[in-house]
Amino acid sequence: MSEKLASTEVSSPRTPGRPFVGRVTELEELRAALDLTAARRGFLFLLSGEPGIGKTRLMHELAREAGERGWRVAAGRCWEEGGAPAYWPWIQAVRALGGDFERLAARPGESVDPQTVRFRLFNAVAEFLVDTAQARPLVVVLDDLHAADAASLVMLRFVSEAVADAPVLVVGSYREREARLHERPESFAELVRVATRVSLQGLSVDEVEAYFAGVTGGDAPRSPAARLHVLTGGNPFFLGEVVRLVAHDTLLDGGAALDPMGRVPEEVRTLLRRRIADLPQDAVEALRVAAVVGREFNFRVLERTCRVSVARLLDVLAEACDAGVITEDPAFPRRYAFVHELVRETLYDDLAAAQRLELHRMIGAVLEELYRNDLDPHLSEIAHHLALAAPVGDVSAAVGYLVRAGDRAASLLAYEEAGVHYERALGLLGRRRGGFHGTPLRASPAPRRCPLAGRRHARRAGRLRGGHRARSPPGRRRDARACSPRLRDRARRLPAVRPLRGGRDGDRAARGGARRASRARQPAPGAGARTPGRGDVLLQ
Ligand SMILES: Nc1ncnc2c1ncn2[C@@H]1O[C@H](COP(=O)(O)OP(=O)(O)OP(=O)(O)O)[C@@H](O)[C@H]1O
Ligand SMILES: [Mg+2]
Numbered sequence: 001m002s003e004k005l006a007s008t009e010v011s012s013p014r015t016p017g018r019p020f021v022g023r024v025t026e027l028e029e030l031r032a033a034l035d036l037t038a039a040r041r042g043f044l045f046l047l048s049g050e051p052g053i054g055k056t057r058l059m060h061e062l063a064r065e066a067g068e069r070g071w072r073v074a075a076g077r078c079w080e081e082g083g084a085p086a087y088w089p090w091i092q093a094v095r096a097l098g099g100d101f102e103r104l105a106a107r108p109g110e111s112v113d114p115q116t117v118r119f120r121l122f123n124a125v126a127e128f129l130v131d132t133a134q135a136r137p138l139v140v141v142l143d144d145l146h147a148a149d150a151a152s153l154v155m156l157r158f159v160s161e162a163v164a165d166a167p168v169l170v171v172g173s174y175r176e177r178e179a180r181l182h183e184r185p186e187s188f189a190e191l192v193r194v195a196t197r198v199s200l201q202g203l204s205v206d207e208v209e210a211y212f213a214g215v216t217g218g219d220a221p222r223s224p225a226a227r228l229h230v231l232t233g234g235n236p237f238f239l240g241e242v243v244r245l246v247a248h249d250t251l252l253d254g255g256a257a258l259d260p261m262g263r264v265p266e267e268v269r270t271l272l273r274r275r276i277a278d279l280p281q282d283a284v285e286a287l288r289v290a291a292v293v294g295r296e297f298n299f300r301v302l303e304r305t306c307r308v309s310v311a312r313l314l315d316v317l318a319e320a321c322d323a324g325v326i327t328e329d330p331a332f333p334r335r336y337a338f339v340h341e342l343v344r345e346t347l348y349d350d351l352a353a354a355q356r357l358e359l360h361r362m363i364g365a366v367l368e369e370l371y372r373n374d375l376d377p378h379l380s381e382i383a384h385h386l387a388l389a390a391p392v393g394d395v396s397a398a399v400g401y402l403v404r405a406g407d408r409a410a411s412l413l414a415y416e417e418a419g420v421h422y423e424r425a426l427g428l429l430g431r432r433r434g435g436f437h438g439t440p441l442r443a444s445p446a447p448r449r450c451p452l453a454g455r456r457h458a459r460r461a462g463r464l465r466g467g468h469r470a471r472s473p474p475g476r477r478r479d480a481r482a483c484s485p486r487l488r489d490r491a492r493r494l495p496a497v498r499p500l501r502g503g504r505d506g507d508r509a510a511r512g513g514a515r516r517a518s519r520a521r522q523p524a525p526g527a528g529a530r531t532p533g534r535g536d537v538l539l540q
Helices: 024-038 055-068 088-096 101-105 114-132 150-162 179-183 185-194 205-216 225-232 236-246 266-277 281-293 299-305 310-322 341-349 353-370 376-388 395-411 415-434 455-461 480-493 508-520
Strands: 044-049 072-077 138-143 168-175 196-199 296-298 326-328 335-338
Touching: 024 044, 024 055, 024 168, 024 196, 044 055, 044 150, 044 185, 055 072, 055 138, 055 168, 072 088, 088 101, 088 114, 088 138, 088 150, 101 114, 114 138, 114 150, 150 168, 150 185, 150 415, 205 225, 205 236, 225 236, 236 266, 266 281, 266 341, 281 296, 281 299, 281 310, 281 335, 281 341, 281 353, 296 299, 299 310, 299 353, 310 326, 335 341, 353 376, 353 395, 376 395, 376 415, 395 415, 415 480
Parallel strands: 044 168, 044 196, 072 138, 138 168
Antiparallel strands: 296 335, 326 335
């Protein structure tokens, strides 16, 4: 993933030319939310549902309508595959509005109390959104929140309250029943408590029929809507896949019903595989590499990882676009995305384990080389690939990047994210000692020396009291294992950010933020299921 890959506006729907059906009630609710927000009653609206149920598409419809009403629209999407920088959805949304997230994060202040510093960041972002919305109302759409880093969710909670007297509507989407939700149950419980939430369900038989008629132009002699409905559970993504086949005269017989466990039915995977299998072999191989890169991928990464010429690669990507497997970002040529996460997942799952490891290793190395002059925004992405490749790759390098990614997250006040990186590094070191069956742990070469040695990192993180005394570059035998106790120490010293109570902070800026948050806690009349916020501004 590249930071630039993040769209700075809502990108076009992933299946252009396909009809949009149903969602009448949901759209009505969203329109009511726009009306309320226009009257300076901003709030958080959450769309949830299973994969492919239409969350993103509905957000596109909302964004389109908001745009037609003259609203500003800013979008951010969480990165599904892990490895995105902390606050990634917010970074994109702020950037879409012409702001610079890092500058907001770097606002000077006297206090070094980590809670206060983070409060200021949240407040700065909230104020930026509120100020931006003064000229025209604003809708911020944040997609795939189930994949968000913890700090982004806490910021969302903060912002959702801080915009309550401003024309700012925040709409988020997340997948229900995602394992990742259970990693952050409190954050989601808090969000759901303060938001208006709509859980999207499958389309009805009539809507399936309307969809089928829309795609086939109503020419089919007999509508298989009832059968399609059973087969797909009204899930628009599955429906689109099956209809694509039906429209190509493939018989719909003996289809499996939806898996009762909510998993992707094997039938749909088979459909996806069939669509991919029609492509030439080198296109399939390129797509497999892309599936390891992530849902979105950049031509420059693929170019360096695939064994085909640039010209051929462009051709095969064009073919994959024509086949509806990927789309090219209209705003950024040569940046692509799989039409759906399930497509990527199917390709990824079909790779042999050894191939996956090797591809992660290669992609990590390619990213390292590609962004060597500007590594910071890509640290977690590189760390992600190298960590996954650790059994066959360079564990020291993976640990080094994880620690640097952790330091960067800490410097951006994303302490949970920093903790995740440090823990992952510790896990790698532990597993390494237990023994990977891959390459031996090598002494870290100079540029990859143990990054824990620098007091500078501790100071940059701003909260690691005492820091660590700078040491000379490690020698041959001072490999990443030597970092382990210090890393554990560093992870332990990350500030445990406690809930802040408005006004008790003693810091002027924080009190200002607390006042704003307190104003924001006024319940919005008519805000549906929205529950008024608590007295606390939760920072955790
Ligand atoms: N109401 C609808 N009418 C027609 N097509 C739809 C509708 N909703 C979604 N689709 C199509 O179904 C596919 C899946 O939709 P979408 O990507 O919005 O799902 P999602 O819920 O965001 O999935 P994920 O959780 O994987 O992100 C897309 O091709 C989309 O255009
Ligand atoms: Mg989606």
